[in-house]
Structures are given as C-alpha cells and as structure tokens.
Amino acid sequence: MHYGNIKNYDIADGEGVRVTLFCSGCTNRCEGCFQPETWDFCYGKEYTKETEDQLIQMLTNPNIQGLTLLGGDPFEPSNQRTLITLLRRVKQELPTKDVWAYTGFVYEQDLLEGQRKHTEVTDEMLSYIDVLVDGPFVIDEKDISLYFRGSTNQRVIDMPKTLKSGNVVIYHE
Ligand code: SF4
Numbered sequence: 001m002h003y004g005n006i007k008n009y010d011i012a013d014g015e016g017v018r019v020t021l022f023c024s025g026c027t028n029r030c031e032g033c034f035q036p037e038t039w040d041f042c043y044g045k046e047y048t049k050e051t052e053d054q055l056i057q058m059l060t061n062p063n064i065q066g067l068t069l070l071g072g073d074p075f076e077p078s079n080q081r082t083l084i085t086l087l088r089r090v091k092q093e094l095p096t097k098d099v100w101a102y103t104g105f106v107y108e109q110d111l112l113e114g115q116r117k118h119t120e121v122t123d124e125m126l127s128y129i130d131v132l133v134d135g136p137f138v139i140d141e142k143d144i145s146l147y148f149r150g151s152t153n154q155r156v157i158d159m160p161k162t163l164k165s166g167n168v169v170i171y172h173e
Pocket of ligand 1 (some may be wrong): 009026033034038071103105136137
C-alpha cells in the first residue's frame with residue numbers, strides 16, 4: 001500500500017483530535033473529488049512497518065482521541081489487507097482509542113459478504129471501526145454544513161450498533 005499523507009493533529013475528520021492516514025488508491029472517481037491525486041494506488045510513499053510503528057506512536061499521545069482512515073479508499077481490497085494489521089494493533093495496544101473510517105463504497109451494497117469489495121478481512125476490519133462514513137461524494141448533494149461528511153447521500157454510521165442489530169444505525173445525522 002502507498003499513502004499520501006499522515007496528519008498528527010487532525011480536527012477535520014472525526015471527533016476530537018485525531019491521527020489520520022490518507023491511504024492511496026480509489027476506484028470511485030467521484031466528480032468533484034477533493035484529492036484526485038490519491039486515486040493512483042502508487043501515489044505518495046510506500047507504507048511500511050516503520051509507518052505503522054509511527055502511527056501507533058502518534059496515537060499514544062493522551063490528547064489524541066483516535067485514528068481516522070481516509071483515502072483514496074481504505075476499503076479497496078488491497079488496502080484492507082494492509083490496514084487490518086494496523087487496526088489489530090490499535091485494538092490490542094491502544095484499546096481506548098476510537099477508529100473512524102471513510103469509504104466511497106456503500107456499506108450494504110459493497111462491503112457485506114458476497115459484495116464486490118468484501119474480502120477475507122472486511123468483517124474483521126468493520127468490527128474494529130467505531131464510525132464508518134460511507135458512500136461516494138456526490139457534487140450535486142454537496143453541503144459544507146454536514147457533520148463530518150461532504151454530501152447528503154453519505155452516512156455517518158455507528159458500526160458497533162449496526163453489527164449488533166444487523167441494520168444500519170446512524171451515529172449522527
Ligand atoms: S471516494 Fe473519496 S477519494 Fe475516492 S473519488 Fe470519491 S471523494 Fe475521491
């Protein structure tokens with residue numbers, strides 16, 4: 001996996017102050033995408049074990065509420081297979097930190113078993129995520145006043161409650 005950026009003190013991509021990883025590679029190609037350079041799976045730097053250690057180290061800061069995975073798209077299958085290792089470490093080594101993830105895919109249509117972006121690690125990945133912001137950016141539905149999302153079609157999903165109930169539970173409108 002490659003990544004375009006890491007933000008150490010991010011307040012724009014989830015609640016509180018966060019560490020945010022912008023992984024590379026996205027096939028959604030939304031019109032009006034704010035960072036089309038990240039569509040390229042080779043954009044930016046190579047993600048290594050040292051990168052992962054750096055992220056874990058950043059997250060140990062008590063002022064950091066949690067980790068946000070952004071893209072590109074963290075749910076591109078090749079990205080899932082790298083990020084699962086990071087998420088396992090966050091849950092084991094830093095269990096008080098929360099995890100947000102942004103995807104241009106739609107939870108029920110793309111990420112569930114049998115759907116086009118479901119892999120052998122998708123279910124485990126989703127089990128480690130507290131808040132999933134899903135759906136493509138739709139420029140005609142853009143609204144800058146929305147809660148941590150860019151267009152009205154996107155949803156801010158409470159993943160633990162969704163997995164428990166079997167139905168999508170919205171975390172915040
Ligand atoms: S999902 Fe995100 S990164 Fe991918 S094209 Fe859409 S807005 Fe851009």
